[in-house]
Amino acid sequence: MPPDVKTPMTQACLPESDCAPELDEDNHQCFQESTGMSRWATELGRVDVLHETSLLSQHQASPREGHLEQALHVFAFLKKKPKLTLCMDPSLPNVDYEDFTANPEEFKECYRDAEEEMPHRMPKPRGTPVVSTAFVDSSHAANRVTRKSHSGHVVFVNRAPVKWSSRRQQTVETRSFSSEFLAL
Numbered sequence: 001m002p003p004d005v006k007t008p009m010t011q012a013c014l015p016e017s018d019c020a021p022e023l024d025e026d027n028h029q030c031f032q033e034s035t036g037m038s039r040w041a042t043e044l045g046r047v048d049v050l051h052e053t054s055l056l057s058q059h060q061a062s063p064r065e066g067h068l069e070q071a072l073h074v075f076a077f078l079k080k081k082p083k084l085t086l087c088m089d090p091s092l093p094n095v096d097y098e099d100f101t102a103n104p105e106e107f108k109e110c111y112r113d114a115e116e117e118m119p120h121r122m123p124k125p126r127g128t129p130v131v132s133t134a135f136v137d138s139s140h141a142a143n144r145v146t147r148k149s150h151s152g153h154v155v156f157v158n159r160a161p162v163k164w165s166s167r168r169q170q171t172v173e174t175r176s177f178s179s180e181f182l183a184l
Helices: 025-043 047-057 065-080 098-102 104-111 176-183
Strands: 132-139 150-157 160-168
Touching (some): 025 047, 025 065, 047 150, 047 160, 132 176, 150 176
Antiparallel strands (some): 150 160
């Protein structure tokens, strides 16, 4: 294992631009198995390699030597940092609502007098209230070949992550706002 593994992929890695020779049958299978294992790792909570696993998964049909090297680099990273823990924190998030109330005119410009519609026969809530929060981002035109963006999101209930994903967008967007909107 290289001693300098600090990130899941090397900094200069662009999997879509890899011009190395294609893998032979045995290494092709090794790449597919490695990618499958890292996909399971992300399902089980290793969200720190989610984006890199998603990027490498796009090359299942025709992987190259550089793709296999990066897949092995992901495993070297996992070996170096084996104790990642997801905290299922039930406490409510600490949100400073001052930003939302300081300039209400900014929000009215976009949302006017929007109010959440509730069903008229909705039962009264029972139990402890929860807050769901989602964080979404995209890398506008990050793929140097297709110019497609890559999106990721994490959804929290209170402060516990419950859903996460990273995937390539299906369309090419000309503006970063468009790719962010599609990610959302």
